[in-house]
Amino acid sequence: MPKSTFQNLDNSKRKQITEAFLREFAIKTFDEASITVVVKQLGIAKGSIYQYFKDKLDLYMYLIQECSIVKMSYVQSIKREDHPDFWAYFRNLYAAGYEFDAQNPLQSHFLHNLIQNLNSPSVKPLFDQMMGQTIAGFETLVAKEIELGLFRSDVPVKTMAFMLYKVGVGIQEYLEHTKIIEPKQSIYKNQPVYQNKKDFLLATVDEFISLIKPTFNKSPLI
Amino acid sequence: MPKSTFQNLDNSKRKQITEAFLREFAIKTFDEASITVVVKQLGIAKGSIYQYFKDKLDLYMYLIQECSIVKMSYVQSIKREDHPDFWAYFRNLYAAGYEFDAQNPLQSHFLHNLIQNLNSPSVKPLFDQMMGQTIAGFETLVAKEIELGLFRSDVPVKTMAFMLYKVGVGIQEYLEHTKIIEPKQSIYKNQPVYQNKKDFLLATVDEFISLIKPTFNKSPLI
DNA sequence: CTTAAATATGACCAATCAGTCACATTTTGT
DNA sequence: ACAAAATGTGACTGATTGGTCATATTTAAG
Numbered sequence: 443m444p445k446s447t448f449q450n451l452d453n454s455k456r457k458q459i460t461e462a463f464l465r466e467f468a469i470k471t472f473d474e475a476s477i478t479v480v481v482k483q484l485g486i487a488k489g490s491i492y493q494y495f496k497d498k499l500d501l502y503m504y505l506i507q508e509c510s511i512v513k514m515s516y517v518q519s520i521k522r523e524d525h526p527d528f529w530a531y532f533r534n535l536y537a538a539g540y541e542f543d544a545q546n547p548l549q550s551h552f553l554h555n556l557i558q559n560l561n562s563p564s565v566k567p568l569f570d571q572m573m574g575q576t577i578a579g580f581e582t583l584v585a586k587e588i589e590l591g592l593f594r595s596d597v598p599v600k601t602m603a604f605m606l607y608k609v610g611v612g613i614q615e616y617l618e619h620t621k622i623i624e625p626k627q628s629i630y631k632n633q634p635v636y637q638n639k640k641d642f643l644l645a646t647v648d649e650f651i652s653l654i655k656p657t658f659n660k661s662p663l664i
Numbered sequence: 665m666p667k668s669t670f671q672n673l674d675n676s677k678r679k680q681i682t683e684a685f686l687r688e689f690a691i692k693t694f695d696e697a698s699i700t701v702v703v704k705q706l707g708i709a710k711g712s713i714y715q716y717f718k719d720k721l722d723l724y725m726y727l728i729q730e731c732s733i734v735k736m737s738y739v740q741s742i743k744r745e746d747h748p749d750f751w752a753y754f755r756n757l758y759a760a761g762y763e764f765d766a767q768n769p770l771q772s773h774f775l776h777n778l779i780q781n782l783n784s785p786s787v788k789p790l791f792d793q794m795m796g797q798t799i800a801g802f803e804t805l806v807a808k809e810i811e812l813g814l815f816r817s818d819v820p821v822k823t824m825a826f827m828l829y830k831v832g833v834g835i836q837e838y839l840e841h842t843k844i845i846e847p848k849q850s851i852y853k854n855q856p857v858y859q860n861k862k863d864f865l866l867a868t869v870d871e872f873i874s875l876i877k878p879t880f881n882k883s884p885l886i
Numbered sequence: 887c888t889t890a891a892a893t894a895t896g897a898c899c900a901a902t903c904a905g906t907c908a909c910a911t912t913t914t915g916t
Numbered sequence: 917a918c919a920a921a922a923t924g925t926g927a928c929t930g931a932t933t934g935g936t937c938a939t940a941t942t943t944a945a946g
Contacts, residue, residue, distance in 0.1 A: 447922080447923070450922090450923090470785075471783070471784075471785055473695070474785050476902080476903070476904095477903080477904070477905090478902085478903065478904080486924080486925090487924060487925040487926055488904090488905085488925085488926070489905090489906080489907080489923095489924070489925055489926065490923080490924055490925075491905095492904090492905065492906080493922095493923065493924070497904075497905075498904065498905090557783075558783040559783070560783070561693070561779075561780040561781070561782070561783065561784075562693075562783075563692075563693055563696050573841075577841075596874070597871060597874060597875050598871070600842070601838070601871055601872070601875065602875065604834070604838050604841065605834070605872075605875060605876075608830060608831075608834045608837075609830075612826070612827070612830045615830075616823070616826050619795075619799075619826065620822070649819060649820070649823055650823070650827075652818070652819060653819050653823065653824065653827060653879050654827075654876075654879050656878035656879055656883060657875050657876050657878055657879045661878060669892080669893070672892090672893095698932080698933070698934090699933085699934070699935090700932080700933065700934080708894080708895085709894060709895040709896055710895085710896070710934090710935085711893095711894070711895055711896070711935090711936080711937080712893080712894055712895075713935095714934090714935065714936080715892095715893065715894075719934080719935075720934070720935090
């Protein structure tokens with residue numbers, strides 16, 4: 443989505459610009475985040491940004507895409523078929539997420555903060571669409587488990603996928619709610635979201651899995 | 665929280681002002697909502713608002729309180745002890761919510777839209793606190809069920825309460841996601857959120873209950 | 887009827903921001 | 917060395933906002 447002008451930039455300058463905006467959008471809402479402020483930090487003219495990107499949303503979508511690509515490279519190697527059950531797979535996705543976070547703190551912070559924007563007026567349509575895709579992905583997963591006879595089949599797939607999505611988001615929110623992670627502070631200290639918190643993260647994931655497993659698994663006949 | 669000037673107003677004028685702002689905050693974010701716009705609609709001077717309220721947040725908190733009081737009057741009559749199990753109780757809370765919605769559409773729309781503001785920068789602290797209180801309330805409920813030997817006890821109460829809270833919010837989000845309800849449209853048409861949708865609402869609640877019941881209920885020994 | 891207290895008013899302030907555009911500078915190709 | 921294409925620039929626009937305050941109007945009291 444960026445214009446060719448942006449692609450023609452020095453790698454280092456492109457990286458500088460990208461990172462400055464990642465930092466801004468990692469701590470602020472889309473609407474709160476200020477291009478004016480970032481260009482001042484960067485010491486470049488505001489007009490330049492509009493040589494690189496169509497508008498603020500274009501820039502934002504570029505950042506989402508870049509970070510998603512990096513995160514994908516960590517997550518896509520995790521395969522359902524390498525795990526005995528869905529929940530081992532689910533857990534390992536978080537383990538991969540931890541690695542991504544440790545090695546790409548800024549990108550991780552940015553993606554973490556995306557959730558704050560779910561209802562920001564200017565980006566609501568974009569996020570509704572993204573959420574739709576995510577849930578659709580979960581639907582496929584759930585359908586597969588039902589086919590395998592491992593998940594219950596008495597509730598619509600749609601509902602189960604939605605629930606699974608909500609649990610995924612819920613884990614992050616729970617970690618913030620309980621102050622196990624404090625993104626605002628750790629980004630300030632240039633630390634990853636889960637710095638030294640791998641055990642807490644996975645323990646929480648395990649707790650949530652233990653909680654909701656009976657919701658999805660076919661209950662044993664009595 | 666409003667100043668005495670506001671209390672001294674004619675009932676009808678007070679109501680007019682309150683409703684105009686409810687309408688604005690029901691369709692916009694706190695930060696998006698414009699006092700300037702509403703006073704123009706009302707045909708009164710902007711300064712008047714600041715005779716009535718300390719500032720925008722003060723006005724907003726007043727609206728929250730007013731609507732909460734009305735909703736409470738519908739919900740507080742539902743008692744756990746009048747129900748055979750927690751889920752019948754849980755379901756009836758939604759039934760009461762439906763009545764509240766049908767009889768107080770504007771207030772209902774406003775409260776529905778609160779969730780959009782969960783992450784609005786200017787009100788985040790306020791909402792974090794409110795959420796904390798809500799979850800604390802759920803903790804009490806969960807603890808009671810555990811005491812009764814009806815809920816499982818192998819997962820921290822905190823986690824279960826959080827999950828229950830998320831399910832509650834999730835139901836509303838699911839109804840919007842699936843377009844069973846479309847608040848933006850129904851408020852425009854001066855209709856309640858759940859106009860003619862009582863069956864859909866309760867069916868969804870039942871579906872969610874059926875889904876998560878096994879997550880909370882003590883599983884039968886095998 | 888007069889005075890004083892209570893309200894209502896709306897022009898005005900300071901701040902913000904996304905986005906533009908005429909112009910300056912640099913890079914490229916020949 | 918020159919022209920032309922590509923980039924960089926930052927003052928400026930237009931719009932919006934929450935909140936203020938000196939002043940005008942209404943109401944209540946004596």
